[in-house]
Amino acid sequence: MARIGLSEGEPAPEWARRYPAHASGAIRLYGEEFHRDPAAVYWRLRSEHGPVAPVLVDGAVPAWLVLDYREFGQVLENPAHYTRDSAAWNSWDLIPADWPLIPMITKRNTAWFLTGDEHHRRVSVLADGLGSVDPFELRTASERVADALIDAFADQGKADLIAEYAELLPLRVTTALLGIPPVDSAAIVADLAVVVNGGPDAVAANLRLRAGLQAQVTARREHPRFDVLSRLVAHPVRLGDGELLEELQTVFAIVHQATSAWIGNTLRLMLGDARFATTILGGRRSVGEAMAEVLWEDPPGATLTGRWTVGRRMLGQYFLEAGDLLLLSIAAANTDPKIRPGREIIHRNQAHLAYGYGEHRCPLAGQEIGEAIAETAVQVLLDRLPDVELALPIEQLLWRPSLWLRSLMDLPVVFTPAGP
Template sequence: MTDLTTEQRQAFALASRYPAHVDAARLYGEEFHRDAAGLFRALRARHGAVAPALLEGDLPVWLVLGYREMHYVLTRPELFDRRTPWNALDLIPPDWSLQWILATESVMRSGGEEHERRSTVLHDALAAVNQFELRARCERIADALIDEFAAVGHAELMSQFAQQMPVRVVAWMLGFPLAEGPAVVRDLLILMDYTAEAPAAYGRLLARMHDLIRQRREWPTFDVASRMVHHPLAAPDDQLVEDMQYVVSGGQQPTAYWIGNTLRLLLTDTRFAMTLAGGRRSVGQAMGEVLWEDPPLANLSAYWAARACQMGGYQVQAGDMLVLGIAAAHTDPHIRPDQTTGAGGNQAHLAFGHGTHRCPFPAQELAEVIAETAIEVLLDRLPDLSLAVPADKLRWEESVWFRGLTGLPVVFTPA
């Protein structure tokens, strides 16, 4: 096989080792990004609750589309875990852009007693954040961001507001010195863009976290970093840095997209437009609906079958990777037979995951405070906010993992 091209070797491997994945749907590329929801519907009609699919590089995965099947995966750690070696590791190209999926140090990739210990540290450190103080800080940060464009009469709310809010709040919660705040914000935003500068930004961010841990070990204060460092179950410094990085990255992009997706709904849906001037009463309802209809984390990665099992009519082998389609599961006709009606106050969504590795409950509460406060302050300050382009001109990021806008241009009366 030495004379075969990379594509030919990949095709041979699929045919011999993963026959169900030959000509499977690709979770990347123009067709997927043009209409991911349509593709998921087609896959459900053809395959049912579980479908063979290909990640970038034509690497085989099982896409879980069914709500009940996803719930099953998330609540059976003895069958599906985040540490089993992937049986397709030998097929990964050296320059694969999704290498981060294979990282093993974060609390979210740990298991058993180690996961329980590390998640307890995170839970306790985040649960101790004073939500009244947090809301007040969010209001000040939101006001400062709005001050930068309020007098102009137009803004691009993703880059100037939604992306800026979470990272600034999280940097404050963790306890980064005020003077370092702008550098932390800048590096994290670079990291989220996945540009060529991302590795250097990641290195600087980790170095600052190591410095913060050393400082808080000697001079503890009332921030999240101090509580993590001095927790009786605290991990070694390297693991603390990994878990702190999880707090930063997990709190940034999903929350930013939650803000952006909710603003889009408020500005484009007539059910909310009528009450937009009043603002606050409709914000919580819109935020809840977004978690069902446009969840910021659209698909969840890095679950592997610990042993062979049956799923959705397919034989899943030990070491097979599963991609959990959160957005697809939320439209599962078995749980939502009438897709024309909203989810109302239903809290059974999977937007924060479920089971052992779900997003820590305090983190969910803090993200909600950040997003809700940001939106409320924006509507209070700029009550006649409206889109600067037709709604159908808004574009979504080309990502299999996230559901978020590339931009949200608006106009308003200068204030």
């Protein structure tokens, strides 16, 4: 286990002074060893520190990781004690301007970060708009997009089900439901992928993305249609263009990351785990069972972004100072032995934290849309390619090196090519 001690790239002296619990032996939540088996890291942290552990994130920056189910809820149920406002961090003066986690934890003008009345105002618009989606229309659109994507590689006998399928399908379905014309949605999907994945073109892509979404909002204000975007624009709450753009971009990012990862992780399980893979050709176990297991074992959103302590308080076995940074591990809390003795999976049990918790829990309409898209994507692919199998052993599949997202780098498969 890679550790950071006083002689091995430890926090700078000022970090060590402010965070004495982190000064010697805090475990890194980045690097090859962590990303290869994060579950083992969480188990070790829990055994050594209990429900809350001192950890280091990118750049050897100290944080507290909430590991256990009870403390997870305690933090999210008490916004007066654990604020969502990143301005409360007591260590901004030590953070360089190019620190890579700034975009993930810095407060933005969106429901994902807002709290109280303003949060509920934004969420009411999203919940009403997403709740108006017709389930039949959603399934039909998902099947149509799935078939089109499979058609593109069906005659090749091989595919990467992440890049060629899972990452594209949810975004295309979402743009269709919003009512964005195909000629415009292609550019929006492409730019969003660049923004989410980062890189030197991300800033320019983000500008194009916002301009493209703004054009769609303007068009609906001038000429309303019978689509979800028109309902969002015309909602009685009347979000301004800037507010609506922020919410649309957040929705797209969540769809792109969470739903895509859910599809990929479920396909990995069904194709690579003997409990599922050996029954694909006859009486296969339920796709729903595999999807539920993923939400417990490999939840797409592995870690929730920051909360900050308001005043000095005790959490777990540690006293946290005012303004300390907390991260909340969904993946760890889902395996808390106090709620899952023996680590058994209960497929109908919805007590997992994959949808979040408390005020910022994913709205029910969003949960239902994500589930319908993911389930349809997996079912259509297995129906269209009945002999599909992994192109390499499941243990050789690589996970993305991310603290926040549990998703595969790629998912290579082989199958009998479609005939002429």
